[in-house]
Amino acid sequence: MDPYVAALLGTVALAALLPASGAAATAVGDAADIAIGLLFFLYGSRLSTREALNGLRQWRLHLVVGGSTFVLFPLLGLAAGGLAPFLLTDQLYTGLLFLCVVPSTVQSSVALTSTARGNVPAAICAGTYSSLLGMIVTPLLAAWLIGSDVRFSADGLLAIATQLLLPFLAGQALRRWTAPFIGRHKKVLALLDRGSILLVVYTAFSRGMTEGIWNQITPARLLALLGLAAALLGLALTTTSFAARRLGFRREDRVTIVFCGSNKSLATGLPMAAVLFGDAAGPVILPLMLFHQLQLMVCAIIAGRWSRRVPEAASAQGERVQITEARG
Numbered sequence: 001m002d003p004y005v006a007a008l009l010g011t012v013a014l015a016a017l018l019p020a021s022g023a024a025a026t027a028v029g030d031a032a033d034i035a036i037g038l039l040f041f042l043y044g045s046r047l048s049t050r051e052a053l054n055g056l057r058q059w060r061l062h063l064v065v066g067g068s069t070f071v072l073f074p075l076l077g078l079a080a081g082g083l084a085p086f087l088l089t090d091q092l093y094t095g096l097l098f099l100c101v102v103p104s105t106v107q108s109s110v111a112l113t114s115t116a117r118g119n120v121p122a123a124i125c126a127g128t129y130s131s132l133l134g135m136i137v138t139p140l141l142a143a144w145l146i147g148s149d150v151r152f153s154a155d156g157l158l159a160i161a162t163q164l165l166l167p168f169l170a171g172q173a174l175r176r177w178t179a180p181f182i183g184r185h186k187k188v189l190a191l192l193d194r195g196s197i198l199l200v201v202y203t204a205f206s207r208g209m210t211e212g213i214w215n216q217i218t219p220a221r222l223l224a225l226l227g228l229a230a231a232l233l234g235l236a237l238t239t240t241s242f243a244a245r246r247l248g249f250r251r252e253d254r255v256t257i258v259f260c261g262s263n264k265s266l267a268t269g270l271p272m273a274a275v276l277f278g279d280a281a282g283p284v285i286l287p288l289m290l291f292h293q294l295q296l297m298v299c300a301i302i303a304g305r306w307s308r309r310v311p312e313a314a315s316a317q318g319e320r321v322q323i324t325e326a327r328g
Contacts, residue, residue: 007198008198011198015205020202025203028202032199033163035196036200037163040171043128044168045172047175052125054125055125055129061253064240065104065240065261068236068243068261076232077101078097092221092283096228097145098288099291100145101145102134103137103264104126104127104130104134105264105265108299110123112299113256113260115307117255118252118254118256118259119256123260127265131265139276150276159275160275164271197266207282225287229291230294233291236262244258259303262299269288
């Protein structure tokens with residue numbers, strides 16, 4: 001099992017056994033907000049102006065990723081509505097729809113693209129653009145698809161921008177001084193990335209435990225939700241792979257499209273859920289949690305297989321060249 005997936009499961013178990021409550025819950029919640037703000041500050045510090053401008057030239061790639069994230073997924077979520085009354089509670093289906101409108105991730109898609117030897121700069125831009133666009137598109141889509149359960153307001157958008165957009169812009173503004181430090185401490189900052197997400201997960205699940213939300217969800221419902229999340233991921237992976245091939249993208253770009261177009265961001269989705277759903281966010285984030293763990297496990301296997309194909313392909317090409325030279 002991937003260590004990060006194990007850490008996520010351990011965090012959920014810790015929240016179930018020792019949930020934060022009272023003053024401790026307030027302190028943990030404030031720390032989670034600061035951690036997410038710091039995470040987006042690091043995202044802003046990492047993306048250079050040159051990478052951002054070069055990324056804009058690959059508009060076809062970003063259009064496919066955005067189409068998968070904000071068009072394909074919502075359509076799949078609406079299609080799942082036919083099964084929802086028989087398999088899920090209303091709250092879990094709301095969470096499934098919310099999962100479908102959350103933007104793509106930065107950290108996971110970049111790591112997976114790098115492992116599979118894809119176009120890493122394009123993955124950085126695609127994940128960042130998706131996160132920035134999602135600060136506006138996600139609340140709008142959530143309000144449209146989910147309706148009255150969403151607390152959509154100008155104050156809500158301002159809260160999302162304050163927590164996510166402002167730190168990102170601050171990272172861009174200070175990049176001249178912060179980028180060298182980040183470059184020298186990549187491993188430590190990667191731990192900070194994942195640690196901030198674990199802190200947010202613990203906060204959200206602790207709130208659910210103290211409010212007794214998780215006791216209302218039966219094992220059968222959880223299995224049904226897991227099956228629907230797996231189906232969503234499988235359809236997204238298949239569709240993005242097929243579309244990237246049909247549109248004639250080179251191999252490195254196809255890898256980027258598949259991972260950026262099929263992954264969803266826990267770091268962005270959790271604070272958005274807290275703003276849009278308030279105290280009812282507990283069960284709403286469960287589909288996103290399950291999907292996030294599925295995407296890590298499944299995409300890690302795919303990335304590993306794709307990384308092994310590159311040397312094999314290069315070796316086969318070298319053998320063909322040697323044979324051709326020998327015949328000559």
